[in-house]
Amino acid sequence: MMRPRILFVDRADAGRQLAAALSLQPIDDPIVLAVPRGGVAVAVEVAQALGAKLDLLFVRKIGAPQNREVAIGAIAGSDAPQLVLNEELVAACGASRAYIEAEATRQKDEIARQRKRYLSGRQPVDLKMRNVIVVDDGVATGATLAAGLKALRLQSVASTTLAIPVAPPEALEALGAEVDRIVCLHEPDDFCAVGLCYRDFPQVSDAEVMQALVAPGGATGGP
Template sequence: MYKNRLEAGQILAHELMIFKNDHPVILALPRGGIPIAAPIVKQLNTDFDIIIPRKIGAPYNEEVAIGSVTEEGHAILNQSLIERLAVPDSYIEQATLKQVQEIKRRLNTYRQGRAPIKLEGRVVILVDDGIATGYTMHAAIQSVQHQNPKKLIIAVPVAPPETVDTLTELIDAVVCPLQVIHFQAVGQFYDEFNQVSDEEVSELLKIIV
């Protein structure tokens, strides 16, 4: 269990010190990944940016992920679940477009005109406050890999071991101090797990960047 995202980020920062000499780019997934990334960026004294993949929710229950989409608009879909729920193609197209528009809105809000950091040839560490199914992180991985990084690492405080194993096959390493078999939701592993607002993200970005 973690007290809050700050404590989880401090623990991850200690684990990630082995990469300090690589001068990695810390890429956080808003909103929850931003307060996790803050102590990591400070400890490693390195570059920071954001990446915003978005979950594609099922009809009538958007909490159920049927896939995810990158900021470039590429969708990664759970075809077996889509078939089981009989989700029509028209819904997927509309939901994907809606999430891409939300990605652009958030990028404009958070970046405030700042250009994204070039990732080609860099060691990149993707940071979030936890992983459940891995679909959103999968989209982030794909987006980063298109930019030809030297090495790609995921750092999260908590995730199910099967998700860690799946993601490890796609990238160079996964740093996850707490791997839990009976996993229901990321928030169950934090004493404090408040929603992070756009305003809080913007304030944290002013401090980190």
């Protein structure tokens, strides 16, 4: 299989390009929510360019029993994480309620760990009636992110914009029902993996996430 052409130098480059695209359709007083961990480095650039506050959207996948990479649902949210299921996939893979409950508990525990570590005990930013921009470093299937967007709607936000550097067209079509608008820089028909669209695509550490949140504009940083 041929490697697709490189679209971005790194996540910071993708964030700057994404910020430029977002500036063409101004959003009133937005708050930027990054999907940790990979989305944070992209979202930092977006938040700084737009002069917006940066916070996190926690999303953890519920994988199928036989293949954990297949998302049959997800736990999403920060203060009170919500379980969102794809009932068709649940039935198709034969996942029992006991399995789902156990996985949901495990992922809620991981969100609690991330929240404690990343937010240092502070409460999430109040999203009620806010214009929210959700940022990730790319989307493959969109199944897990869709759960996060569904959970976000339960918080009575004013509007939701999904801003991503790259995604396959079919994933964008599925996610379109969950948001008010999508800003995506590239929709390659030959998409095979998010990481292959970047020249440099290292793992993002917990320390990098925490540093972004205490920088100016971060959720715990200055204005």
